Amino acid sequence: MNDLRWIDGVLGSARPRVVGALLRYFRDFDLAEEAFQEACLRALKAWPQNGPPRDPTAWLIFVGRNATMDQVRRRAKQEALPDESLLSDLDDAESALAERLDSGHYRDDILRLLFVCCHPDLPATQQIALALRIVCGLSVKQIARAFLVSEAAMEQRITRAKGRIADADVPFEAPSAVERAERLSAVAAMIYLLFNEGYSARSEEAAQRLRLAGEAIWLARLLLRLFPAEPEIMGLTALMLLQAARMAARFDHDGNIVLLEDQDRSLWNTEQITEGLALIDKAMRHRRPGPYQVQAAIAALHARAATPQKTDWAQIDLLYANLERLQPSPVVTLNRAVAVSKLRGPAAALALIEPLASRLSSYFYFHGVKGALLQQLGRDSEARRSFDAAITLATSPAEAAHIRQHLDHLDRQAAKNP
């Protein structure tokens, strides 16, 4: 059996725990990463011959730490300038590790690792890039490709981010319950941001960016394993799974956007839907609703509808009303308007979004939704103005093409009834 790809799976999944633990010992990102790389190299040599160890994670931590400590000592000799801070409390750690790491330890290590990546001093794009590099283990090249920037630019972005958090001084003690909850919500926000980087990808670049959505789901599952009873983490995971399930149906062959109600539902991924529904069921039992759970519940109602006509718009409207209370935002109200138009007609929906005009005047979807509602009401010239506004705000050819279709339709109407 020469196929060593199973080892990649083991190394990849052990990475967050191992790098998290090594970061606790060395308190230095670059050293922790170097140590992990070294441990992986040795695993690739040793495991095919001896078989995988019983606890690959503990093996990698041991080997990575010992190898790197040797190196640090050797370097210290050569350079004749021992860096005391690098070697501090390693002796304690050695005996502690011998007793094997318990899951509580792992949990705070990984959470710290994730939390460091979403330090508030870092702009969102750097948070995501750092998490992809350090936690998910993507190469700089892969991350650069996903973000459509050059490798050099991405390298610089990551180096800068690492520099900032090195100065930021994240405490290494186990966090208090309140701190843990805060970290958890910061990490959840970063994961959802990462997901949307991938999910909002247009078809032409989809393959590269879809990977980001996959990494986000992977991180959410990781978090859920550490915090199995947190309903918002269940909700976040469910939300991403249910949205990802529709990925294959969101664009047609020519790269045009296919709206939810026009999607071929047989292209939806049933396994992701099953998992998403199971998680949202679990979350609801806690009766501690939060924004991720409510959004997931909305996505679940779409996923449960065998045809668009069977969509439970009344329930969706209620859930959006809930979301408006939990997380007031004009964008949430705009989404609610779609449900309202299905339930009570376009006039009611229009009344709901008109007050948002000043706050959403530069938002593509606002003008798109408004145009569609006006069109349904037969107010064609106003609809045209909204679509014209939308087209100037489109962020991709697919969005512009979608609005173009509406305008063409209006043109044909005008030609028929001059």
Added chain:
Amino acid sequence: MLYAILCYNSEEAVAAWPKPYHDQIMASLDVVQDKLNKQGRLGPVARLLPTTAATTLRKGREDIVIDGPFAETKEQLLGFFIVDCASLDAAIEAAKDLAKANPGTGSYEIRPVAELRDYQVAKERKPAA
């Protein structure tokens, strides 16, 4: 004799397999299943969703519902049921009925099934009832 063959592995590691490798492994497993099925020796085959989707009912004076998979190391897997349920609540109800019928210690882990292949062991091979 009927044997249940239970699959254990690190779900994180398996989830981290690249898609081509995953598909290749599934295809080679299909070959083995096909062979067994043609011989009339294969019963139902199920692939379970990750343990993050699991809930556990812990039996006791009062049953307790816990998020996450079964985690005790001093109890062993004794059997399983495949039940069609409209919701997790319905599945928990079914597990509670089982717990009532078989009170005392132990747990029921409730895990959604990702894929079920309902093969049947050939009649003449099944042990007489």
